[in-house]
Amino acid sequence: MKNCVGQVVRGDDFWDRTTELETIWDAIDSGSHILLVAPRRVGKTSIMHKIKDEPKEGYIVIYIDTESADNENEFWHKIFNAMQEEEFVNRLKSKSKKLCERVKNIRIKKVSASGVKFGDGQTLDYLAAFETLVKDLEIDKKLIIMVDEFAQTIENIIKYEDIKNANSLLKAHRALRQNQKVSEKVTFIYAGSIGLESVVSKINSIKIINDLNSIKVLPLSNSEAFKFVSQLCLSTKIELREEVIYHLLNKVEWLIPFYLQLLIQELKILSRENTESLSDASSIDIAIDKALEHRSYFESWHTKLKESFSKEEYLFAKEVLNIISENYTMESSAIINIAAKHSLDEDEAKDMIRTLVYDGYINNNENPKVYRYNSPILRQWWNKNVAN
Ligand SMILES: Nc1ncnc2c1ncn2[C@@H]1O[C@H](COP(=O)(O)OP(=O)(O)OP(=O)(O)O)[C@@H](O)[C@H]1O
Ligand SMILES: [Mg+2]
Known part of the structure; x- marks a missing residue:
């Protein structure tokens, strides 16, 4: 095992995360669709690659990173492309000849805003096209589609288009997951460096993802x-x-x-x-x-807040994190007290705190009324580079 710092680890460089992998495989076997939950840098993408590189018998795995998709069309483009990519089709050959032939015979000509145009001339909307693609998968093989950075796609759509379109993609995915014909043959696993639950709750759509089995990836014991x-x-x-x-x-x-x-x-x-x-x-x-001198390893903890929240929310979060980085802890009442200064009401402040906890900045594990950094290293970096 080499000491790889920064990139996704694979093969011998992957430190086995037996418990997480067993839990994930159990959930897949039980037919759940999964949300991998962990703050940034905990090891989600590496786990997804492990699942892809060493799938259990009876499964075929696709990994897709949708971070750069800014709209629904680009998102589906990535999904359909991945399902027709040579690498995937070649892998199918060894696992399932029938499925390989099936996928080879489907020719997608164009994925556009109006839907997916197939080689035979018919155009279907994204959902119908996806259903068509998976319809004839051999019953003894199940496809696992891992969508990394899904929350980023949703956030991009909120930012560059609107909430309605973000909801439309979330709903499309829920419809697929609830479509029995699809679910029998496909398991979706979502992950990302920003929390899907916090992005989705900001647009009051948490119920659209309440069917997902969320599995936490924890730090090492x-x-x-x-x-x-x-x-x-x-x-x-x-x-x-x-x-x-x-x-x-x-x-x-x-x-x-x-x-x-x-x-x-x-x-x-x-x-x-x-x-x-x-x-x-x-x-x-x-x-x-x-x-701590490696600025690029820590900077995203700061920039993500700037990008993802309104100016008021960002300034509020920054002040809270600044204070905790200085004093080590902060009482929830003191946090609420500074919310008004940033024009946030109590509920908005509480939502923001929940997001900071969910995204791995702070926790109140020892005492529900007192917050502290998860990571003393991040605390030190923040104190040196953001607070001062
Ligand atoms: N199982 C593992 N074995 C060895 N190193 C690991 C493992 N998991 C994570 N790492 C280390 O942590 C870094 C981050 O891992 P990874 O990119 O998988 O995390 P992530 O949760 O997907 O991060 P992000 O939220 O930024 O996308 C890797 O570059 C690697 O250095
Ligand atoms: Mg990742």
């Missing part, structure tokens, strides 16, 4: 993270004493693979500079300081 770091130390050839590893885990606290890899990378650089320094727990603090 302490013991998992210890094993993960030990493995990374072996592969990067650095030596950390057990107590130094525990110190590292304590400091990172929100144990997502990404932060652990980032610190191992910095520790490796330190070790090149000075072999002595890693024996000491203070090397971890130095590595964290160095890690």
Whole structure:
């Protein structure tokens, strides 16, 4: 396992997330459609690739990233393209000859705003076209369609078109999921670096996705993270004493693979500079300081807020995060008190806080009335780069 920092990990570089994968496969087997829920950088896309690269017997998997789709047409374009792509069709060959022939014989000429035009001249709306495509899938093979960054597509449509069109795509997907003929043959898995639930609740449409089975992807447990770091130390050839590893885990606290890899990378650089320094727990603090200099790894936590919310909501969220980054904690009553300053009423402020919790900035796990950062690393970065 190499120490990959930043890109999606695949193959031997993927640290097995057995529990999550078992839960996801159980849900697929039971016929659910799934929403993978986790804040950014926790490892959703890597899990989706694992499912694609090593599917269970009887399933064929397609992965589609729809982040760049700004309207319904572009979205469906991506879906239909993926279902006709050579890579997918070739993979079908080994799994299911009949399905491969079927897909090969369907020629899509054009996906436009008015629907999908097939080679034989008929034009169907997106839903009917999708149903046609999956109609003859062999009954013993089920298709898993993983749509990554779906929430981003919905947010793009809200931003560049309107709420009505965003609702139309959400409703189209619900209709597909509730169409028995489709559901027998297709499982949808949605994920994204922004929370679908928060985007959809902003436009009061949460009920359109209430049929999804939401599965949380959690950070690693302490013991998992210890094993993960030990493995990374072996592969990067650095030596950390057990107590130094525990110190590292304590400091990172929100144990997502990404932060652990980032610190191992910095520790490796330190070790090149000075072999002595890693024996000491203070090397971890130095590595964290160095890690925080990678602006591009953290900046999106700030820019996403700017892009996704109104000016008032953004300024309110920023002030709350600034204060917590300074004081470590903040009471909910104090948060509500500053809402008026940003022209938000209590309900709007509470919605905003829920979004910050859902998207992985803060939590109130220890005490429902007190909020703190999930990640001390993000707290430090925010304090240094946004609050000051
Ligand atoms: N199972 C894993 N094994 C090893 N590294 C991982 C694993 N999962 C995540 N990572 C690390 O975390 C980083 C983020 O992973 P990934 O892109 O899968 O997360 P994500 O939740 O899809 O992020 P985003 O919300 O930004 O799309 C990867 O670049 C990799 O460094
Ligand atoms: Mg991702």
